[in-house]
Amino acid sequence: METLRERKKQRTRDALLRSALELFVAQGYEHTTVDEIAESVDVSQRTFFRYFAGKEEAAFFLPRLTEAYYVEALRRRPPEEAPLEALRAAVLDSFDSIEQAIERYVPLELHMRAYKVIEATPVLHAAHLGRQSETEEEITRIVAEREGVDPDTDPRPRLLVALFGAVIRVTERHWSVGDDFGVAAIRDLTVAYLDQVGPALLGNWRES
Amino acid sequence: METLRERKKQRTRDALLRSALELFVAQGYEHTTVDEIAESVDVSQRTFFRYFAGKEEAAFFLPRLTEAYYVEALRRRPPEEAPLEALRAAVLDSFDSIEQAIERYVPLELHMRAYKVIEATPVLHAAHLGRQSETEEEITRIVAEREGVDPDTDPRPRLLVALFGAVIRVTERHWSVGDDFGVAAIRDLTVAYLDQVGPALLGNWRES
DNA sequence: TGTCAAATGTCAGAGGCTGACACTAGCCTC
DNA sequence: GAGGCTAGTGTCAGCCTCTGACATTTGACA
Numbered sequence A, B: 001m002e003t004l005r006e007r008k009k010q011r012t013r014d015a016l017l018r019s020a021l022e023l024f025v026a027q028g029y030e031h032t033t034v035d036e037i038a039e040s041v042d043v044s045q046r047t048f049f050r051y052f053a054g055k056e057e058a059a060f061f062l063p064r065l066t067e068a069y070y071v072e073a074l075r076r077r078p079p080e081e082a083p084l085e086a087l088r089a090a091v092l093d094s095f096d097s098i099e100q101a102i103e104r105y106v107p108l109e110l111h112m113r114a115y116k117v118i119e120a121t122p123v124l125h126a127a128h129l130g131r132q133s134e135t136e137e138e139i140t141r142i143v144a145e146r147e148g149v150d151p152d153t154d155p156r157p158r159l160l161v162a163l164f165g166a167v168i169r170v171t172e173r174h175w176s177v178g179d180d181f182g183v184a185a186i187r188d189l190t191v192a193y194l195d196q197v198g199p200a201l202l203g204n205w206r207e208s
Numbered sequence C: 001t002g003t004c005a006a007a008t009g010t011c012a013g014a015g016g017c018t019g020a021c022a023c024t025a026g027c028c029t030c
Numbered sequence D: 001g002a003g004g005c006t007a008g009t010g011t012c013a014g015c016c017t018c019t020g021a022c023a024t025t026t027g028a029c030a
Helices: A004-027 A034-041 A045-051 A055-076 A083-103 A108-120 A122-147 A156-177 A183-195 A197-201 B004-027 B034-041 B045-051 B055-076 B083-103 B108-120 B122-147 B156-177 B183-195 B197-201
Strands: none
Touching (some): A004 A055, A034 A055, A083 A108, A083 A122, A083 A156, A108 A122, A122 A156, A122 B122, A156 A183, A197 B156, B004 B055, B034 B055, B083 B122, B083 B156, B108 B122, B108 B156, B122 B156, B183 B197
16 A cells, blocks of 8 residues: 555545444344445445445455455465364464454454344345355365365365365354354354264264 | 136246246346246236245245255154264155156256256355255254254254255255256265265375 | 546446235125 | 125336446546
8 A cells, every 4th residue: 555546545445344344233234225335435336336346245355354364374284284184273273363354444343243244144144155155165175285186076175175164154153143252252162063073973962 | 726816826926937947047047137037927027026035036946845845854754863864864865756846847957957057156056055054954953853952052963964964065066067967966976975974074085 | 737547426227126006807795 | 697805916116236338536657
């Protein structure tokens, strides 16, 4: 962000993002119109659409960021690690670095509240799943490369990533209905759920 | 469907459904307008929206049906079965009964092609994932009840169902990019992927 | 300072979807 | 079988998301 022009752009986008999230949190995603968001930042509706491809994109700007951090964390894991272990460690790693990244845009709590709006709004939740599904495709390629297998032939990378993603989503969902807005809460839940994968798949629950 | 009135309604809805799927398959979901669908059946746009809550709902009418069949098949599994085994057997069971159910509405091949459109259209795929996520909630309750555990306390039912759903989705995705439109192909793929869950979760792939 | 390009605004319009109201056509009773 | 009732349909007006086209403003930079 060198020139004045670029700084202005940045400020406009940040303001739009922040206003959008605040409005979503305050009055719900569906009850917030793009006109409202634009007006609250004093730009035209058209300008909003030049910064965000759609209303959804405003809601997903920060989730996108955190996913990028996760992918980055995964790329950094040592190649000797077993695949599942690398996926798990990357999640825990990324939790740390993400907080500051978020704060560059909005207060962490606003982000957390917005995240709960995503989980609670069916159309947003669906879009969220769709995006995650795309991310999983990227992660699949990373895992396959780590292990030196072909993801189009060997089903294991895609399957492992899908299974892992399922655990993450159950965790997010569980977190989203709770009252704890902190990152530590998600972290603990993630570990707890990952540890339950074995028992869940076990044949007989009634003997335990 | 006793009265003439009811028969007419049924015919209108069936015609709308069929026209919609045909248009989606022929020219793509996004390039098909509701006006087009309505016009091809010679009713007003408003009438379309009285039969389907939205354009999406037309695309998901049959997937909804097949999911209902799956849930029903699961309910019928003997209670002694281990949970994962019941989920697996229910999928295979339901494949049989679904074909005829579909044919009551449209030719099976049209349905299969429409299904590929869902998988290939991002906005539909996302909505599909959202709906599946809701179905998983229902399945979770069924599994929890079978096993006599509380799904709000014990993480295993929800986790198992999420993991199982992940395998199903990978299977669907794989099938959707292939050229085989038959049901047998999905069935075989399902079995193959389910058998890979263990190996995928296994620590080290390089030793095998 | 004047030129160029980037950013924004304005306008028109497509497409999804909804509420309100009028009208048409099966249904049911007498 | 005529007439009242009501479910189903059409019409219309309007909101909201999103896009293309064109005009206008405002930094950047020689």
